[in-house]
Amino acid sequence: MPxxxxxxxxxxxxxxxxxxxxxxxxxxxxxxxxPPYDFxxxxxxxxxxxxxxxxxxxxxxxxxGAVMALQTFNGFARFHxxxxxxxxxxxxxxxxxxxxxxxxxxxxxAGSAMAAELGTMRVTEQIxxxxxxxxxxxxxxxxxxxxxxxxxxxxxVVLGNAMGIGGGYLVAVKILGANPxxxxxxxxxxxxxxxxxxxxxxxxxFGGLLSLIGCQRGxxxxxxxxxxxxxxxxxxxxxxxxxxxxxxxxxxVLF
Amino acid sequence: xxxxxxxxxxxxxxxxxxKAFGGKSVLSGLDLVVPVGxxxxxxxxxxxxxxxxxxxxxxxxxxxxxxxxxxGVDLWAVSARERDxxxxxxxxxxxxxxxxxxxxxxxxxxxxxxxxxxxSPAEVRDRVAECLELVRLPGTEAKRxxxxxxxxxxxxxxxxxxxLKPEILLFDEPTTGLDPINTDALVRVIQHLxxxxxxxxxxxxxxxxxxxxxxxxxxxLESGRIRIERSPAEFESSDDTSVRSFVRGDSSLDExxxxxxxxx
Numbered sequence: 001m002p003x004x005x006x007x008x009x010x011x012x013x014x015x016x017x018x019x020x021x022x023x024x025x026x027x028x029x030x031x032x033x034x035p036p037y038d039f040x041x042x043x044x045x046x047x048x049x050x051x052x053x054x055x056x057x058x059x060x061x062x063x064x065g066a067v068m069a070l071q072t073f074n075g076f077a078r079f080h081x082x083x084x085x086x087x088x089x090x091x092x093x094x095x096x097x098x099x100x101x102x103x104x105x106x107x108x109x110a111g112s113a114m115a116a117e118l119g120t121m122r123v124t125e126q127i128x129x130x131x132x133x134x135x136x137x138x139x140x141x142x143x144x145x146x147x148x149x150x151x152x153x154x155x156x157v158v159l160g161n162a163m164g165i166g167g168g169y170l171v172a173v174k175i176l177g178a179n180p181x182x183x184x185x186x187x188x189x190x191x192x193x194x195x196x197x198x199x200x201x202x203x204x205x206f207g208g209l210l211s212l213i214g215c216q217r218g219x220x221x222x223x224x225x226x227x228x229x230x231x232x233x234x235x236x237x238x239x240x241x242x243x244x245x246x247x248x249x250x251x252x253v254l255f
Numbered sequence: 256x257x258x259x260x261x262x263x264x265x266x267x268x269x270x271x272x273x274k275a276f277g278g279k280s281v282l283s284g285l286d287l288v289v290p291v292g293x294x295x296x297x298x299x300x301x302x303x304x305x306x307x308x309x310x311x312x313x314x315x316x317x318x319x320x321x322x323x324x325x326x327g328v329d330l331w332a333v334s335a336r337e338r339d340x341x342x343x344x345x346x347x348x349x350x351x352x353x354x355x356x357x358x359x360x361x362x363x364x365x366x367x368x369x370x371x372x373x374x375s376p377a378e379v380r381d382r383v384a385e386c387l388e389l390v391r392l393p394g395t396e397a398k399r400x401x402x403x404x405x406x407x408x409x410x411x412x413x414x415x416x417x418x419l420k421p422e423i424l425l426f427d428e429p430t431t432g433l434d435p436i437n438t439d440a441l442v443r444v445i446q447h448l449x450x451x452x453x454x455x456x457x458x459x460x461x462x463x464x465x466x467x468x469x470x471x472x473x474x475x476l477e478s479g480r481i482r483i484e485r486s487p488a489e490f491e492s493s494d495d496t497s498v499r500s501f502v503r504g505d506s507s508l509d510e511x512x513x514x515x516x517x518x519x
Contacts, residue, residue, distance in 0.1 A: 036370065125353035128315050132347040132425075133367045133415075134339040 031139030050152030065167030093164035103206035111214035115235035118218025153207030272321035346416030361396030
């Protein structure tokens, strides 16, 4: 029964991967609580994950907000609901697009970099060297990266919210000729604080997810330069899928 | 220098250690005792699991079965924190140095000091300079690992390994891939380290010249076990077929190397 065998092997691999993820999550949590606390390394990662991701998040959300305004304006014009374009852009940016797109961009930028860096450290025995120097590599390498991503991705999302709304405003007012005062009023008319928080909480979750996956893929790298390449790819693919899938469940369960 | 085994607990003892990777057996029932203060060199062909053996000694790998004891303590019967405490008694040098490439040479060497001691920055700086002096690379603190040659990287790796004044030094292929002059320089550094620190040392190599210039005892690893362990002189004159094929570099004496030849 080669088919059943293949199915079984697939399920086993899936469970094994999930088990490994949980084990490393546990070790990261333990490492975060135990001394030594390495604030310099945390700050370093905040810069690398956060500050360096600002340009991509800036551009992505700006143009997404712009295209949202363009599309909804075209659609809403068909039933004379142009007045609600601002609301739709703001709501969908805050609740959905800004967290998910920022998460995906940070996965591509920082998650992949984590996998590549830890993968290189693995194949050049630097991780073994850490252990031989009586240093827990999960605490030393994972904790600052995961904490930094949890702190920084929500901040990027707040920036993304502003950029998305700004992009929508530019298109609606400057290109489609909407009234600026009414558009702005419209944008904030139906927003609640919960819309902001739901996006920010999602973002923190995505940050933890993408960084842990990036670190794990790098940490478990096997087989030289080729292995590092595979880990990097896998970090981006798995991280992106994890964000998209968990986004649905988070939205469904929490908000 | 050798001997001393009867006086107390050996520095390192491996008992019946077996390890397989993906069904392929690498170590099978390996026994090894290293008395305190002895310099043991383990010889063996490439791909025979020499590095795997060394990684078991410091607990980088966990044996499938068998015991690894350091100073009489079973590495895998204690907590992870206790294991880390035991690891501070080791200094390990890796094949390519395994320097942290995000740090300078000085930061590499001071890493264990900053992490495991309460030394002041000035004391750390002095100790780093002292370690670099010992490996004959004084004044290179500010360099990056990528700016160094292969032999220099390894010597910095030595310096990092000795920063905490370990009792047991582990050298994984210290000279592999180096030219003869660099090899000689490295051997001198190892001899110098031994004289000044008097540690227990385990060195993995396939270079006989290196082995005989730093060993009190020489062992041959074959088929996942220690085939024989002798003093350098006894090893060289041994009439064991594996030893002779290794010492002479003659593959016709080796049972495994030439599968086409039926006669032994």
